[in-house]
Amino acid sequence: VWAVVMTIAVFAAVVINSPPESWWRCGPVADVLWTLDNTFLGLVGFGDYFPGWFRVMYLAFYISMASLMTVAVLQRLFIRILLNYRNWMYEKKPSFITMAWGAMLKGFFMGQREPLLYSFQSAMPRLPVPSLEQTMQKYLESVKPILSEEELETSKVAWESFIKGEGKKFQKLLQLKSWVAGNYVSDWWEKYVYLRSRSPILINSNYYGLGYASHIPTKKQTARAARLVHNYMLFKKELESEKLKPTTIRGLVPICMRQYERLFSTTRIPGRDSDVLRHIDPSDSIHVAVLYKGTWWRLNAVSEEGVILPPHVLQDHLDFIVSNVGSVVPIPSETEANLPALTALNRTRWAEIREEHFGEGINKLSLEEIESSIFCVHLDERCPETWSSTGNLSLHGNGNTRWCDKSFNVVVYGNGEAAVHAEHSWADAPVIAHAWEWVLCKEHLTVVAGTAYDKSGHVCRPDDASLPDASTPASPALGTMDRAPSTGSKGSSAVTHRLPYKLDWMFDKAAQDAVQEAYLHATDMCKDLNLEVDCFSTGMGGYGKGFVKKQKCGPDAWIQLALQLAYYRDQGSLALTYEAAATRLFNEGRTETIRSVTNESKNAVLILNDPNASKEDKRKAIRAASDRHQSNSRDSSLGKGVDRHMFALYVCALGLGKEVNFLKDALSIPWKLSTSQIPQRQTDFKIEADVSLNSPSGGFGPVADDGYGVSYMMADDDHTYFHVSSKRSCKQTESRRFLNVLFQAFQDMREACTD
Numbered sequence: 001v002w003a004v005v006m007t008i009a010v011f012a013a014v015v016i017n018s019p020p021e022s023w024w025r026c027g028p029v030a031d032v033l034w035t036l037d038n039t040f041l042g043l044v045g046f047g048d049y050f051p052g053w054f055r056v057m058y059l060a061f062y063i064s065m066a067s068l069m070t071v072a073v074l075q076r077l078f079i080r081i082l083l084n085y086r087n088w089m090y091e092k093k094p095s096f097i098t099m100a101w102g103a104m105l106k107g108f109f110m111g112q113r114e115p116l117l118y119s120f121q122s123a124m125p126r127l128p129v130p131s132l133e134q135t136m137q138k139y140l141e142s143v144k145p146i147l148s149e150e151e152l153e154t155s156k157v158a159w160e161s162f163i164k165g166e167g168k169k170f171q172k173l174l175q176l177k178s179w180v181a182g183n184y185v186s187d188w189w190e191k192y193v194y195l196r197s198r199s200p201i202l203i204n205s206n207y208y209g210l211g212y213a214s215h216i217p218t219k220k221q222t223a224r225a226a227r228l229v230h231n232y233m234l235f236k237k238e239l240e241s242e243k244l245k246p247t248t249i250r251g252l253v254p255i256c257m258r259q260y261e262r263l264f265s266t267t268r269i270p271g272r273d274s275d276v277l278r279h280i281d282p283s284d285s286i287h288v289a290v291l292y293k294g295t296w297w298r299l300n301a302v303s304e305e306g307v308i309l310p311p312h313v314l315q316d317h318l319d320f321i322v323s324n325v326g327s328v329v330p331i332p333s334e335t336e337a338n339l340p341a342l343t344a345l346n347r348t349r350w351a352e353i354r355e356e357h358f359g360e361g362i363n364k365l366s367l368e369e370i371e372s373s374i375f376c377v378h379l380d381e382r383c384p385e386t387w388s389s390t391g392n393l394s395l396h397g398n399g400n401t402r403w404c405d406k407s408f409n410v411v412v413y414g415n416g417e418a419a420v421h422a423e424h425s426w427a428d429a430p431v432i433a434h435a436w437e438w439v440l441c442k443e444h445l446t447v448v449a450g451t452a453y454d455k456s457g458h459v460c461r462p463d464d465a466s467l468p469d470a471s472t473p474a475s476p477a478l479g480t481m482d483r484a485p486s487t488g489s490k491g492s493s494a495v496t497h498r499l500p501y502k503l504d505w506m507f508d509k510a511a512q513d514a515v516q517e518a519y520l521h522a523t524d525m526c527k528d529l530n531l532e533v534d535c536f537s538t539g540m541g542g543y544g545k546g547f548v549k550k551q552k553c554g555p556d557a558w559i560q561l562a563l564q565l566a567y568y569r570d571q572g573s574l575a576l577t578y579e580a581a582a583t584r585l586f587n588e589g590r591t592e593t594i595r596s597v598t599n600e601s602k603n604a605v606l607i608l609n610d611p612n613a614s615k616e617d618k619r620k621a622i623r624a625a626s627d628r629h630q631s632n633s634r635d636s637s638l639g640k641g642v643d644r645h646m647f648a649l650y651v652c653a654l655g656l657g658k659e660v661n662f663l664k665d666a667l668s669i670p671w672k673l674s675t676s677q678i679p680q681r682q683t684d685f686k687i688e689a690d691v692s693l694n695s696p697s698g699g700f701g702p703v704a705d706d707g708y709g710v711s712y713m714m715a716d717d718d719h720t721y722f723h724v725s726s727k728r729s730c731k732q733t734e735s736r737r738f739l740n741v742l743f744q745a746f747q748d749m750r751e752a753c754t755d
Contacts, residue, residue: 079123116242120254124587142595145602158662170652183588185648194425195275202344208394209420209698216416220457225412226315231439233308255584259427266407267371270351289373294337299500312461335512343404344522357511366503376409383415387533394419399522434682441685531725532735538718546717557629560596566742575672581636592641600628618752672707699723706730
C-alpha cells in the first residue's frame with residue numbers, strides 16, 4: 001500500500017514541478033486530459049474556481065492511479081495466461097518451454113517475498129468444460145472393464161444420440177456458466193450432492209482424522225485440549241490476517257484457497273428440502289462449544305480485549321467444567337446427554353424436530369451457542385488404545401457425542417489422545433488435514449522448546465499466572481457469566497475473560513421421544529460400521545513408496561492397482577472404483593473423480609492372478625496400469641474427468657425439465673470401492689523425522705452398503721496407513737479380511753517385480 005502511495009506522490013510531484021512546455025503537461029496525452037477536464041468543469045461550473053496548479057495535481061493523481069490499475073490488471077491477465085499452461089504436469093523431464101514458463105511465473109507472480117493467503121485468488125483460471133465427445137469417450141473406456149458388450153453398446157448409442165440432440169444445448173449452457181460464474185460445477189456439487197441429500201451425515205458423509213501415530217505429549221486431557229484449542233485459534237488468526245502462506249505445487253504453482261474461508265464458525269443447518277451452510281463473521285464468534293459428560297458449555301477463547309486466551313487459562317476453564325459436572329452441575333438427563341444424536345438423523349426429520357422443539361425459548365438460545373461457535377470440543381472420557389478403536393470413536397462417537405453439523409469437532413480422549421471429526425459439505429479433506437497438521441506441528445514445536453507441558457502434564461504457565469478458584473460455582477442462568485482477570489507472561493497486561501457457563505435445555509415428552517428416536521437410530525448405524533485401521537510398513541515385512549519408485553511406478557497408482565487386485569480376490573470381480581482428485585488448480589475447484597478401473601488395470605489384475613504368467617509379463621502389466629492411472633489422475637486434476645461434467649449436464653437437463661435417463665443411470669452406478677488419498681506435509685514447519693510423529697491420517701464410511709471405503713496415506717518411505725470401512729449387515733464384505741488380502745496383494749506385486 002505504501003509503495004502505491006509513494007508511486008502516486010512521486011508521479012504527481014514530477015508533473016507539478018515540470019515546466020508548462022514539457023511533454024508531461026502539453027504532450028498528446030496531456031492535451032486529451034486537459035480537454036476532458038475542461039469539458040467536465042464546464043458542465044459543473046467550477047472551471048473558474050480551480051487554479052492551474054491544483055488541476056495539474058489531481059490530473060496527475062488520476063493518471064497515476066489509472067496507470068497502476070492498468071498495470072495490475074495486465075499483470076493478473078498475464079499470470080492467468082501463464083497458469084493455464086498445463087504441459088508441466090505431463091512431463092517427466094521439464095522441456096525448455098516449461099522451464100521458461102516457470103521462470104516467468106516465478107518472476108511475475110511468485111516473486112512476492114511474503115504472499116498473502118489470497119494473493120493468487122483473482123488470477124486463478126476458470127475450470128474448463130470438457131467437450132461432449134471427450135467425456136463420452138472417457139466414460140465408455142472407464143466402464144468397458146465392468147460392463148458387458150451389450151451394455152456397453154447400449155450406452156454408446158445413448159451417448160451418440162445425446163451429443164447430436166439436446167446435449168449441444170446443455171453444453172452451451174455450461175460453457176456460458178463457466179464464463180459468468182466462479183466455477184461451472186462446484187456450487188451445484190455443494191448444493192445437490194451435499195446440502196440436498198436427505199441421508200444422515202454421520203458415517204455417510206462426515207469423516208475423521210487421527211493425531212500422532214504413537215505419541216501422546218501429555219496424558220492430561222484438559223491440558224491437551226487447551227493446547228489444541230489455543231493452536232487452532234492461532235491458525236484462525238493466521239487465516240483472518242491472510243498471513244498463512246498459500247499452498248503451491250512444487251513451490252511454484254498456486255492452488256485455490258477459497259475453501260479456507262469457511263473453516264471456522266460454520267454450521268450446516270438442516271432444512272426440510274435442503275440444508276444451508278451458515279457462516280458467522282469472525283468478529284461475531286469468539287467462543288467454542290464444549291461437550292463433557294453430556295453437558296454443553298460455552299467457553300470464550302478470546303478475552304474481552306480481543307486477545308486469544310493463553311493455554312493455561314484455557315486449561316483452567318476446562319478444569320472448571322470438569323470439576324463442576326457431577327458436583328455443582330448435576331449429571332445430565334438421558335435426553336440431554338443424547339442431544340448430539342439429533343444431528344445424525346435423516347436431514348428432513350432433524351429439520352422438523354429443530355423447528356418444533358428448538359425454535360424458541362431456552363432451547364433456541366442454547367442451540368444458537370453451539371451453532372455460532374468457532375468449533376466444537378468434546379472432552380471424551382473414553383480411552384481408546386488402538387488406531388481402529390480411536391478411528392471408530394472419532395467417526396461416530398457411538399452416535400451421541402459428535403455434533404455432526406459443525407464444520408469440525410476437536411475430540412480429546414481421557415488418555416490425552418486427540419482426533420478431529422469434520423462435516424464434508426463446506427470443504428474437502430485436505431483443508432481439514434492442513435489445519436490439523438498445522439495445529440499438531442505447532443504443539444510439537446512447543447514441546448521441543450519445553451513450553452508446552454510441565455513435568456506433571458499440565459500446560460506450562462507463566463511465573464506470575466495465578467491459579468483460579470476451580471470451586472467457583474457455574475452460573476446457572478443462561479447469559480450470566482463470571483469474569484476473572486488473567487495475566488500472561490511477565491510484563492504483559494492483564495486480560496479479562498469470562499468463565500465458561502453451562503447451556504440449559506427444557507424437554508417436554510415429545511422432545512424426549514425425538515431425542516430417543518435419534519439415539520436409537522444413530523446407535524444402529526454405529527453398530528453396523530466395521531472400521532479397521534492398520535499400517536503396511538517395512539518393520540512388519542512390508543515396504544514403502546521408496547521401493548515403488550524404483551519400479552518406475554507412481555506410488556498412488558501402485559496402491560490403486562493393489563486395491564483392485566485385493567477387491568478382485570475378495571469379491572471375485574472388479575467394481576466401479578472412485579478416487580478423489582483435487583481440482584484446486586482452478587478457481588473454486590473442489591474434486592473430480594479418478595475412475596481407477598481401466599483396461600490396463602483389469603489386465604494387470606488378471607495377469608497377477610495367473611500362476612502361469614511370467615514375471616516379465618507381470619512387470620509390464622503393472623507398469624502399463626501405473627502409467628494409465630497417472631495419466632488419468634493428471635487429466636482429472638486438470639478438469640478433464642468424466643463425472644463432474646456428466647453431473648453438470650444432468651443438472652442442466654433437470655433445470656430445463658428434461659429427463660436424461662442414460663445420464664441418470666451412469667451417475668447411479670454404485671461406487672463399491674470408494675478411495676481417497678490424504679496429502680502429507682502440507683505445512684513448512686521444520687520437524688525432525690520421527691515415526692511416532694507420523695499421523696495415520698483419517699477415514700470415512702463406505703459409500704455403498706455392499707462396498708468398501710478406503711482411505712490411505714503414504715506417510716514416508718516405510719509406512720503407508722490404511723483405513724478400511726464396510727457394513728456388518730453386508731455378509732459379502734469384512735474390513736479386516738480386506739486389509740489382509742490387500743497386504744498380501746502388495747507382497748505379490750513386490751514378488752512380481754523382484755528377480
